[in-house]
Amino acid sequence: MKRFSVLDALEKKGRGEKLTMLTAYDHPTASMLDEAGVDIILVGDSLGMTVLGYENTLAVTMTDMIHHGRAVARGVRRALVVVDMPFMSYHGGCDRAVRNAGRLIQCTGAQAVKVEGGETVTGTVRAICDAGIPVMGHLGLTPQSVNALGGLRVQGRDRESAARLLRDAVRLEQAGIFALVLECVPHQLALLVSSRVHVPTIGIGAGAGCDGQVLVTPDLLGLFRAFKPKFAKVYAQLYDEAKTAVETYLNEVRQGAFPGPEHSFGLPDHVWAELKGELTCE
Ligand code: KIV
Numbered sequence: 001m002k003r004f005s006v007l008d009a010l011e012k013k014g015r016g017e018k019l020t021m022l023t024a025y026d027h028p029t030a031s032m033l034d035e036a037g038v039d040i041i042l043v044g045d046s047l048g049m050t051v052l053g054y055e056n057t058l059a060v061t062m063t064d065m066i067h068h069g070r071a072v073a074r075g076v077r078r079a080l081v082v083v084d085m086p087f088m089s090y091h092g093g094c095d096r097a098v099r100n101a102g103r104l105i106q107c108t109g110a111q112a113v114k115v116e117g118g119e120t121v122t123g124t125v126r127a128i129c130d131a132g133i134p135v136m137g138h139l140g141l142t143p144q145s146v147n148a149l150g151g152l153r154v155q156g157r158d159r160e161s162a163a164r165l166l167r168d169a170v171r172l173e174q175a176g177i178f179a180l181v182l183e184c185v186p187h188q189l190a191l192l193v194s195s196r197v198h199v200p201t202i203g204i205g206a207g208a209g210c211d212g213q214v215l216v217t218p219d220l221l222g223l224f225r226a227f228k229p230k231f232a233k234v235y236a237q238l239y240d241e242a243k244t245a246v247e248t249y250l251n252e253v254r255q256g257a258f259p260g261p262e263h264s265f266g267l268p269d270h271v272w273a274e275l276k277g278e279l280t281c282e
Helices: 006-015 027-036 062-074 094-108 119-130 143-149 159-175 187-196 238-255 269-281
Strands: 019-023 040-043 080-084 112-114 135-140 179-183 201-204 212-215
Touching (some): 027 040, 040 062, 040 212, 062 094, 094 119, 119 135, 119 159, 159 179
Parallel strands (some): 080 112, 112 135, 135 179
């Protein structure tokens, strides 16, 4: 099966076809998304909240991303796998950033990395791209800057910050990104950015004018309950469904209804007859 590539992503934008991206953090979810036909699977550092139980993404480490990235990449045959570079892994010099990007690719089997930020990371983005590693950008609400932004809020709402975001998008494109996530950005601004850059934009809380869309899979499936962002559409209630299944199991065990004969193993009749005989003789 042919792997979806960064060129395929660019070509989809050229043809006006929407790109699809979802997050995964484990092997079974990654296989399911891949079988469903998603274009790009992001091993997002949203891992911190959705799987590891942290309040935000700041505590997620390179070790975490490698551990989960590996599990995801092993489950994917067609989709392009992108791994988030975690907080502080692409700061402290381009050499360090390139080394960490290289580790993520080598140790996980993913095809690309994602970094958050605008003008301040363009040198780093260029260095990683020069090492032959495709980079996805991320502008707007950049959760790794939650403390600097003063919370998780919509970005680019005034003239100055909107102009900065547009400028950042162009600079990131010049630095070599192959796609750009726009998170929590007014839909008019996201549409403008999408028309100004040649690389595909992938929106989350950025309206329908982006070249593609991404959701955090546990939000889509109704598995994440700590909070529900306005932009997240919930397509299933798997937490409730799973909880009902577990409660049914607990009741069946307590009542002796599980396991049934179909879940048990028996001895061959002659072995059982001999064994029973021996046991009765003692
Ligand atoms: O970490 C993540 O899941 C992300 C998406 C929200 C784009 O960065």
